Amino acid sequence: MDNNNYSSHRPRRRVSRKTLRRRQLTALFIIAFLVLLLVLLVANACSDDSKQSGGKKNSSTTITTVTTTTDPAITTTAVITTTVPAEPVNNSDFVVDKLSVKLEVGETDTPYVTAYPAGTFEADERWSSGDDRIARVDSYGHITGVSPGVCYVTLRSAADPKQEVMIKVTVLGDEANTTDQNSTPQSNTAEAPAPPVYDDTPGLTYIDGILVVNKSYSVPPTFAPGLETICYTQFQKLSGAASKEGLSIWIGSGYRSYHDQEIIYENYVKSDGKEMADTYSARPGYSEHQTGLVIDCNNIDDAFGDTPEAAWLAQHAHEYGFIIRYPQGKEDITGYKYEPWHIRYVGSKVAEKMYKANQCLEEYLNIKSEYE
Ligand SMILES: [Zn+2]
DSSP states (O other), X not given: OHHHHHHHHHHHHHHHHHHHHHHHHHHHHHHHHHHHHHHHHHHHHHHOGGGOOSSOOOOHHHHHHHHTOSOHHHHHHHHHHHHOOSSOOBOSSOEESOSEEEEXXXXXXXXXXXXXOTTOOXXXXXXXXXXXXXXXXXXXXXXXXXXXXXXXXXXXXXXXTTOEEEEEEEEOSOHHHHHOOTTSOOOSOSOOOOOOOOTTSTTOOEETTEEOOSSSOOOOTTOOOOSOHHHHHHHHHHHHHHHHTTOOOOEEEOOOOHHHHHHHHHHHHHHHOHHHHHHHSOOTTOOGGGXXXXXXXXXXXXXXXXXXXXXXXXXXXXXXXXXXXXXXXXXXXXXXXXXXXXXXXXXXXXXXXXXXXXXXXXXHHTOOOOOO
């Protein structure tokens, strides 16, 4: 009994202490594990947006902007590329062999397009960089690192601007610079260069180096440059600056081919008659949209003129190289009614002069705008 008692008591007490300690330890481990798990989950949710897909997890700037617009597809583009989003847009039928590129300063890499959206071809490729100070891209998609940081290069279709894909570009170097680009202000003081000149294309009219399209000057049906990269890039800067003031400016309409304009104009003539249609819609070949240097912002509607976006555009467009092409009170000179949404890229030198002189393009160049 003693032995029995001894053997039945001592081991039991020993076991129960051990068990207690084990239980305490196990409980501690479980709590520690849960805390660790929670920390990891939170950290993951905050930082690892690049692995997400579907275009919903963008940076906070982008989300705020998108909710205030009526055309999310287009606005997202304009805002994302300038604010460095947590996640790039890929809502197109373009297939590219890589969606992210890592480069040293001065190094070049090229993502290859392996499939195009229906009806578009290599000639419709339009490449642009969201931040030229970090990486440059040429018209063939050669991306070159400029300085350490992260930015996005966008490939869009000139034929269908809604077809676009963004490629994340990380330029390696100083770590402090690669982590946060949001602190770098988008400069609007840098000069916006003059647009390209096609002086070997017959049928175009350049006056003082400016391609002129109005009721007196047309472009040939074959002229089809697509939306010019410089126009798009400068628009991205413009829309990025506006978004910092809580405003949303997006591309309502960009490049239009001769044929696009033919359809639009004919429809207006059918519904309103030729005389009326001529006051607000250009005849095919006479639309400035065919130059690839024009963007209609937001909703093409007279009500746009009363929005803070329109007021901001009127005040700041010239800083990015754009002019309000058909200003209020100049209808008889431009030949068109007031269009607060229609901005034309001319480069900041010319835009600045016209803004300061309060002149429209016809006044600046001393030309007419009348159909023959
Ligand atoms: Zn327009």
